[in-house]
Amino acid sequence: MWDTVRRELARLQWDAAPPLTLDLMSDWTRTVQCLMAIRRALAPVPAHDPVALLATATTGAARTPGVTPTMSPTLHGVDAALAGVARGFEVGSGIDRRREVATLNQVAYELAHWVRVRTPDDRAKAWLLAGETALDSAVHATRGRSAVGVGLAAWQDALAAVQPVQDAAIVRRSVALGHLAILRNTHDLVGEARETEALHQPYADALLGNIRDLAGAHQTALSRIDGRQLGSSRVDQAVMLRLGVAVRHVTDRPDAAEPLHVRLDALLRSSIGEAVLVANLIQEPSAKPVADALSRLALEYLANPRMLRPADPVGSPHLDALGDRRSASVTDPRTEAPASPEEPSIRLGTVLAGDTVLALCRARDLGVVAASGDAANPPGILRGIDPSRWPQLVGEGRQAVTDLVASVIPMVYAQTRGIPNAADLRGQMFVELMGAAYRFDAQRPGSARWSTYAWTTLEHSRWRGVDDAGVVRTRSHHHSRPRPTNVNLEGREPVSRESDPVDIIEERQAVEAITQALGRLPASLRDPLLEAMQGHPARVIAEDLGFSASTALRRVHEARDHVRGELAARADDGAGVPYETVTDPVLERSQRMSEQTFAPSLGTEPGRGPDR
Amino acid sequence: MNRALMPTESIGKVDLLLGHATMLTGDRWDDVASMIHEAMGITLLMATTHPSNRPADVPGVARLDAQGCVEQALREVQSWDLALAADLPDLARLRVLLADVRTALDAADGPRG
Numbered sequence: 117m118w119d120t121v122r123r124e125l126a127r128l129q130w131d132a133a134p135p136l137t138l139d140l141m142s143d144w145t146r147t148v149q150c151l152m153a154i155r156r157a158l159a160p161v162p163a164h165d166p167v168a169l170l171a172t173a174t175t176g177a178a179r180t181p182g183v184t185p186t187m188s189p190t191l192h193g194v195d196a197a198l199a200g201v202a203r204g205f206e207v208g209s210g211i212d213r214r215r216e217v218a219t220l221n222q223v224a225y226e227l228a229h230w231v232r233v234r235t236p237d238d239r240a241k242a243w244l245l246a247g248e249t250a251l252d253s254a255v256h257a258t259r260g261r262s263a264v265g266v267g268l269a270a271w272q273d274a275l276a277a278v279q280p281v282q283d284a285a286i287v288r289r290s291v292a293l294g295h296l297a298i299l300r301n302t303h304d305l306v307g308e309a310r311e312t313e314a315l316h317q318p319y320a321d322a323l324l325g326n327i328r329d330l331a332g333a334h335q336t337a338l339s340r341i342d343g344r345q346l347g348s349s350r351v352d353q354a355v356m357l358r359l360g361v362a363v364r365h366v367t368d369r370p371d372a373a374e375p376l377h378v379r380l381d382a383l384l385r386s387s388i389g390e391a392v393l394v395a396n397l398i399q400e401p402s403a404k405p406v407a408d409a410l411s412r413l414a415l416e417y418l419a420n421p422r423m424l425r426p427a428d429p430v431g432s433p434h435l436d437a438l439g440d441r442r443s444a445s446v447t448d449p450r451t452e453a454p455a456s457p458e459e460p461s462i463r464l465g466t467v468l469a470g471d472t473v474l475a476l477c478r479a480r481d482l483g484v485v486a487a488s489g490d491a492a493n494p495p496g497i498l499r500g501i502d503p504s505r506w507p508q509l510v511g512e513g514r515q516a517v518t519d520l521v522a523s524v525i526p527m528v529y530a531q532t533r534g535i536p537n538a539a540d541l542r543g544q545m546f547v548e549l550m551g552a553a554y555r556f557d558a559q560r561p562g563s564a565r566w567s568t569y570a571w572t573t574l575e576h577s578r579w580r581g582v583d584d585a586g587v588v589r590t591r592s593h594h595h596s597r598p599r600p601t602n603v604n605l606e607g608r609e610p611v612s613r614e615s616d617p618v619d620i621i622e623e624r625q626a627v628e629a630i631t632q633a634l635g636r637l638p639a640s641l642r643d644p645l646l647e648a649m650q651g652h653p654a655r656v657i658a659e660d661l662g663f664s665a666s667t668a669l670r671r672v673h674e675a676r677d678h679v680r681g682e683l684a685a686r687a688d689d690g691a692g693v694p695y696e697t698v699t700d701p702v703l704e705r706s707q708r709m710s711e712q713t714f715a716p717s718l719g720t721e722p723g724r725g726p727d728r
Numbered sequence: 729m730n731r732a733l734m735p736t737e738s739i740g741k742v743d744l745l746l747g748h749a750t751m752l753t754g755d756r757w758d759d760v761a762s763m764i765h766e767a768m769g770i771t772l773l774m775a776t777t778h779p780s781n782r783p784a785d786v787p788g789v790a791r792l793d794a795q796g797c798v799e800q801a802l803r804e805v806q807s808w809d810l811a812l813a814a815d816l817p818d819l820a821r822l823r824v825l826l827a828d829v830r831t832a833l834d835a836a837d838g839p840r841g
Contacts, residue, residue, distance in 0.1 A: 118810035126806040129827055215814035222813035222820035229824045233831075255817055290772060293747055296754050297765040303757050331754045338751040343744045343789060353779060360776030364818075367769025 117204050118219060120197040125223070127193060128230060134189035141178050141240065143191040144231045148174045150198035151224050157205035158213050158220070166247075166254040167224055173247030177240040188234050194227065218255075225251035264301075264374060265382040267365035268389060271298070274362035275393050277355050282397050284351045287359065289341045292334045292398045294363035298389035299334075301366070303327045305380045314377060314425045319413070326410045330391060333403035340400075377426045384424075387414040387543070415543045419525075422460075460522030461515060468523045470558075473566045476516040477558040483513010484554075520553040521546070524570040531574045533650075541577075548577040633682040637675055644668050645675035732809035740784030742801045743768075743775035748789055749797035760832045764794065767801075767825040770818040795833040802826040 127134070137143045148171050155167045162168070177183075205211060225248060232244040271294065278287045303324060310320035366389070370379060383389065388410050395407035417423060462468075468476070485495050487510045491503035498506070528545045552573040556566055634642055647657045654665040661668065746768040753761040786792075786800065805823055813819050 122806065122808075122810045125810075125823075129802070129806065129830075212814075215811065218814040218817075219811050223810060225820045226823050230827070233828065252821075255820060289747060290776075293750050293768055293772065296750060297769060300757060300761060300765060304762070307757075328755065335751055335754040338747070338754070343748065343784075343786075353776070356776040356779070360773040364769045364773040367766045369766065 124193045124197045137190035138187050139185035140188040145178055147191045147195050150195050153202040154220050157202050158216055166250040169250040170247035173243045177243035180240045183237045183240050221251050221254050264379045268386040270362040270365045274359045277358045281351050285341050288398045290359050292337050294366055295389055295394045296334050297367040299327050299331050302383050302388055323413055326406055329406040333400050337398045337400035377424050384414045384417045387411045418546050460518050462519050462522055464522050465526040466523050474558050476520055479516035480513045482509045486510050517553045521549045527571055527574055545574055545577050548573050633679045637678055641671050641675035644671040648672045732811040734778050735808050736778045736780040738804050739774045739778055740780040741786050742804045743771045744784045744786050745797040745801040746771050749794045752794045763825050763829045770822045798829045802830055
């Protein structure tokens with residue numbers, strides 16, 4: 117039935133000397149009439165039918181004033197073929213009308229596109245684009261467009277699914293091709309962000325350079341895969357299908373409604389489509405270091421999401437919502453800093469008062485419920501709130517979670533200071549903190565404070581650790597760091613809402629207090645203590661600072677006494693609980709390490725270095 | 729009315745050709761490369777949804793440039809029955825993309841002998 121149409125469409129594309137028309141729009145109007153004739157022959161045409169919308173758009177294009185006729189290949193052959201199809205449907209029987217309508221929509225879409233790209237006038241072009249978009253929507257109605265985040269989630273899922281068959285050439289090829297598409301999307305977005313100064317230029321340049329290098333590595337990997345062998349690989353079709361769907365997601369046209377900074381944020385948060393995992397999968401040696409570098413850059417962004425600014429925040433509904441909130445709560449510390457969604461509205465490390473944490477948790481809970489609530493049957497927490505305000509609540513809820521995380525971010529750095537692969541661990545910890553911010557229940561009787569809860573969560577995360585690919589590793593005494601002795605979990609989960617273990621560390625806000633105490637030490641005491649806290653043995657400290665190991669040990673002890681005294685004084689002032697119940701894991705670790713490493717070395721190296 | 733047969737071997741060939749074109753344009757960051765990537769994504773999904781029993785082979789594919797790959801892929805796609813549109817929702821998009829890429833590459837390289 118459609119064969120003649122197919123041949124005419126091919127002729128349009130390949131005919132080197134096609135018959136011409138002097139007025140493309142007149143030709144196209146006739147073609148649309150033929151398309152409508154087929155549509156009517158198949159079924160009654162509702163007003164919202166895409167071919168009907170195309171007809172309307174074509175009328176608009178044809179009536180555009182001042183448009184000069186365009187010479188182009190004529191559509192007469194196509195018209196004749198379409199008329200033949202219409203006649204066939206009028207007299208035919210046993211027609212699967214749904215399938216034929218689908219075919220018609222695709223033919224109409226292709227023709228509308230062909231005409232649009234040959235139409236020079238922008239106003240007429242805009243009309244034709246409207247018709248083309250209507251058809252495109254109809255063609256893809258069953259699939260639906262996906263946001264970047266959804267596509268990346270599918271991608272990650274597919275990468276996990278192909279792990280057992282990653283040696284198959286067809287899998288490595290598909291992964292490399294899909295990731296190339298992700299890289300070029302990111303390249304476009306970063307380039308645009310750089311142009312509009314939404315990203316700092318040096319950071320954007322570093323990203324672009326690494327993206328190009330990784331794409332080059334993927335090209336090398338692909339060039340080594342023999343395409344003729346692909347079909348001989350025996351790979352589970354379900355796995356390949358997942359991979360195919362994921363690649364289709366990531367190569368799809370971007371959702372125009374999704375702003376640049378949202379898309380780029382999703383890509384960076386996915387460490388640019390799991391670059392490290394992809395590098396491992398495709399087994400190209402030159403890809404690994406570049407992927408690592410890209411991952412580190414993405415972690416820099418995670419540590420400071422403010423480096424990406426929305427291109428056009430003015431008048432956005434989110435900002436309006438934030439404006440409402442600011443005026444409603446003038447004493448809220450969040451009002452001190454300008455805010456935009458998903459960026460903290462407070463300075464990192466701001467100590468939040470109890471009532472502020474309660475307010476943030478309340479906003480978070482409202483947002484979570486509003487995101488999935490049914491306006492016809494509102495959940496209890498939303499009763500009395502106009503459903504038109506729910507989207508605003510969702511935005512405020514996300515902002516509340518971001519602020520909760522921002523208030524404790526310095527803990528991440530405290531937990532990872534001096535640790536190998538700290539960047540990887542930090543990325544994992546940010547994710548853990550985000551989860552903790554969603555789970556934390558401020559109203560539960562006897563629950564810990566938010567800062568304590570976050571600290572305990574991080575302790576848990578550090579204890580579990582991650583490997584270079586960001587995968588949580590198995591707990592092992594061989595490569596884990598000493599467990600802080602001050603937290604007695606007694607069989608409880610570290611993220612438990614029970615208060616006992618966390619009471620010990622609750623009052624500290626320890627890192628800040630100890631940092632201040634360290635800052636007040638004279639350099640002669642501070643430097644040995646800092647080295648000891650980094651795990652350096654007495655011999656190394658002595659060599660670095662130019663005195664003997666025994667002096668190093670003495671000064672470390674003296675420095676620790678100073679810090680202890682300072683913390684105790686702080687506790688007496690009411691700023692915290694007495695030092696006896698407050699220990700800091702960093703300090704505790706330094707104590708343990710110095711005891712473990714200094715004591716045996718004293719006897720062997722008493723005379724090294726000048727004893728001052 | 730009989731349904732059109734799915735051209736699985738031809739889909740495999742187009743997948744091979746567009747994969748090669750994607751590899752060749754992996755260091756291009758313009759709209760043409762973007763369209764080739766989108767076409768590749770469509771074809772890869774088609775190939776995984778409708779796998780062929782026989783390995784796809786396009787003689788001399790390794791020697792083809794991006795333009796050659798796209799032209800050959802376009803000829804393959806245009807040989808498919810349009811009635812497949814109901815089973816291949818991205819068919820029209822693929823045809824449009826390949827035609828546009830071919831036009832763009834022709835314009836960039838000038839007429840071929």
